Amino acid sequence: MAKELWKGNEAIAEAAIRGGVEAFFGYPITPQTELLEYMAARMPQLGRAFLQAESEVASINMVYGAACGGARAMTSSSSPGISLMQEGLSYIAGSEVPAVLVDIMRGGPGLGNIQPSQSDYFQVTRSAGHGDFHPIVLAPATVQEAVDLMYEAFPLAEKYRTIVILAADGSLGQMMEPAEMPPMRPPLSEAERGAWAVRGAAGRAKRIITSLFLQEEELEALNLRLQAKLKRIAEAEQRWEEVATDDAEFLLVAFGTVGRTCKTVVREARQQGLRVGLYRPISLWPFPWPRLRALAGQVRGILVAEMNAGQMLEDVRLAVENRCPVRFHGRMGGVMLLPDEILAALQAMIAELRHSPLAVAAETR
Amino acid sequence: MSDTLVPTAEEIIAQGNVVYRRPDALSDAWTHYCPGCTHGIIHRLIAEAIDELGIQEKTILVAPVGCSVLMYHYFNVDAVEAAHGRAPAMATGLKRTQPDKVVFTYQGDGDLAAIGTAEIIHAANRGEQITVFFVNNAVYGMTSGQMAPTTLPGMVTTSSPDGRDVRMHGYPIRMAEVIAGLPGACYVVRRSVYDARTIRQAKKAVLTAFKTQLAGLGFSMVEFLSSCPTNWHMTPPDALKWIRDTMVPYFPLGDFKVADEVKAWT
Numbered sequence: 001m002a003k004e005l006w007k008g009n010e011a012i013a014e015a016a017i018r019g020g021v022e023a024f025f026g027y028p029i030t031p032q033t034e035l036l037e038y039m040a041a042r043m044p045q046l047g048r049a050f051l052q053a054e055s056e057v058a059s060i061n062m063v064y065g066a067a068c069g070g071a072r073a074m075t076s077s078s079s080p081g082i083s084l085m086q087e088g089l090s091y092i093a094g095s096e097v098p099a100v101l102v103d104i105m106r107g108g109p110g111l112g113n114i115q116p117s118q119s120d121y122f123q124v125t126r127s128a129g130h131g132d133f134h135p136i137v138l139a140p141a142t143v144q145e146a147v148d149l150m151y152e153a154f155p156l157a158e159k160y161r162t163i164v165i166l167a168a169d170g171s172l173g174q175m176m177e178p179a180e181m182p183p184m185r186p187p188l189s190e191a192e193r194g195a196w197a198v199r200g201a202a203g204r205a206k207r208i209i210t211s212l213f214l215q216e217e218e219l220e221a222l223n224l225r226l227q228a229k230l231k232r233i234a235e236a237e238q239r240w241e242e243v244a245t246d247d248a249e250f251l252l253v254a255f256g257t258v259g260r261t262c263k264t265v266v267r268e269a270r271q272q273g274l275r276v277g278l279y280r281p282i283s284l285w286p287f288p289w290p291r292l293r294a295l296a297g298q299v300r301g302i303l304v305a306e307m308n309a310g311q312m313l314e315d316v317r318l319a320v321e322n323r324c325p326v327r328f329h330g331r332m333g334g335v336m337l338l339p340d341e342i343l344a345a346l347q348a349m350i351a352e353l354r355h356s357p358l359a360v361a362a363e364t365r
Numbered sequence: 366m367s368d369t370l371v372p373t374a375e376e377i378i379a380q381g382n383v384v385y386r387r388p389d390a391l392s393d394a395w396t397h398y399c400p401g402c403t404h405g406i407i408h409r410l411i412a413e414a415i416d417e418l419g420i421q422e423k424t425i426l427v428a429p430v431g432c433s434v435l436m437y438h439y440f441n442v443d444a445v446e447a448a449h450g451r452a453p454a455m456a457t458g459l460k461r462t463q464p465d466k467v468v469f470t471y472q473g474d475g476d477l478a479a480i481g482t483a484e485i486i487h488a489a490n491r492g493e494q495i496t497v498f499f500v501n502n503a504v505y506g507m508t509s510g511q512m513a514p515t516t517l518p519g520m521v522t523t524s525s526p527d528g529r530d531v532r533m534h535g536y537p538i539r540m541a542e543v544i545a546g547l548p549g550a551c552y553v554v555r556r557s558v559y560d561a562r563t564i565r566q567a568k569k570a571v572l573t574a575f576k577t578q579l580a581g582l583g584f585s586m587v588e589f590l591s592s593c594p595t596n597w598h599m600t601p602p603d604a605l606k607w608i609r610d611t612m613v614p615y616f617p618l619g620d621f622k623v624a625d626e627v628k629a630w631t
Binding site for chain 1 (some may be wrong): 421438444448454459461487
């Protein structure tokens with residue numbers, strides 16, 4: 001299929017449709033609303049379920065209900081709406097049904113504004129709800145990557161019976177650029193639906209889907225199972241992109257559209273003779289730390305750039321474990337990072353650290 | 366025949382004399398409900414209706430948070446456990462993706478009339494093809510007797526120790542009347558289970574509510590006035606009398622919305 005010009009939100013919606021979504025439940029909120037509107041038009045045409053819910057609280061619980069029946073169900077929202085969904089996400093995690101969520105992030109806290117932001121990093125990777133769990137979180141940098149990751153979201157959610165969150169800042173939802181759509185995935189057959197799905201106890205024992213385990217040993221057993229699953233996911237599902245890291249003395253680390261902006265920064269820095277590379281995490285959870293740790297062992301310093309106060313920064317520091325200095329440059333409140341200011345922050349770091357030993361030497365001291 | 370004149374239970378059953386037995390849709394688990402609580406009666410009525418309509422294999426139960434949180438153990442049907450108040454939203458997700466199934470929620474007054482008010486109002490207003498059984502006992506039972514949205518004026522609870530002061534806490538909500546005012550609602554009635562007559566009437570309402578869903582007519586809800594001897598600090602017989610003498614005057618039994626298509630069955 002040829003490339004076509006797509007708006008980010010609509011491209012994500014179409015990719016979800018081609019990925020097999022059977023039911024969409026959502027609530028309008030800027031800057032994700034076009035996704036809901038696209039679903040409102042397309043889903044009924046295909047004989048699939050679309051419903052505009054009375055709130056994000058209801059949306060996520062409708063997703064929970066549909067997912068309990070083994071249907072491919074999803075919702076989308078933006079930051080304040082994700083806060084309202086945390087209850088439902090925790091129940092979905094506790095009862096181990098697959099579900100997909102799109103977060104088109106905007107500035108916070110509170111009502112904040114409708115400008116692009118990455119300030120939900122903690123929320124989606126760390127605190128998507130009460131209790132011990134992490135969703136799989138995927139952060140695209142382009143509309144094409146958003147399409148590709150969205151298409152993989154349902155198989156990934158079903159493989160692990162977990163939540164997959166596609167987290168993009170508002171600019172990716174709103175921008176238009178060429179993208180190629182994947183083919184339409186065939187619908188799930190009855191046999192392909194999980195042997196746990198609640199579809200009426202015809203000719204079999206009844207099934208119960210619950211996140212309630214009153215005996216502490218039972219609840220601990222669930223948690224041990226969840227943790228073992230998270231460990232498998234952490235080992236198998238790390239995704240990232242590297243640019244010019246082979247000979248890099250300094251490394252930029254950024255995700256989403258900021259990672260894309262940093263490609264321009266790498267190019268400009270290289271034109272100035274600065275040996276700069278880029279590490280762009282695509283899976284925010286699991287955070288792809290082993291490769292970053294290896295890179296930290298071969299550079300003089302790392303600059304983390306984010307549209308927040310330094311949230312992924314904590315994961316970078318955990319990964320780096322003091323193998324090299326880590327600096328941060330961020331903007332908040334919906335202010336977008338431009339290449340020039342990242343380059344300036346990078347040059348300042350280089351001026352500070354250019355005589356510091358390469359980290360590999362530091363590690364062996 | 367045993368060597369006494371009294372036949373054993375097995376002998377009676379063997380003779381085909383059973384006139385009253387556990388419905389197939391009820392499991393043989395022991396319930397955790399307190400002595401004298403009428404959840405058991407309401408469970409039984411629903412299970413009898415499932416048996417009589419032959420829908421056990423296509424029924425999905427959405428359990429609430431509250432005293433009936435473990436009810437999925439007591440029914441022999443597929444079941445899910447909702448977050449507090451969210452059962453109508455979860456039922457919506459199930460029914461919209463499996464329209465050939467019979468989906469019902471079972472919710473208490475805290476669940477449906479406080480924390481889940483938005484979900485029940487909008488499910489009803491959409492005319493969602495689900496059935497809701499609403500158990501109103503005027504207190505939060507599971508958390509040991511706090512004031513509920515349906516607690517009567519002046520009624521003493523652990524969180525209204527001087528009695529419910531309506532100037533401070535507002536008024537008990539008559540949910541059946543509220544829901545009946547929504548165009549999407551198709552069958553909305555209030556029943557009780559305090560004596561044989563009201564139990565028979567409640568059974569008929571349960572059947573009608575399920576039939577409304579089976580016919581694809583729209584949203585159906587049966588509110589039950591139910592007893593809570595433990596948290597009302599009454600004996601079971603006194604609790605039943607209290608429903609009749611104190612609850613019914615505020616929450617009148619009756620039919621609040623019966624669509625024309627449904628009237629034929631009532």
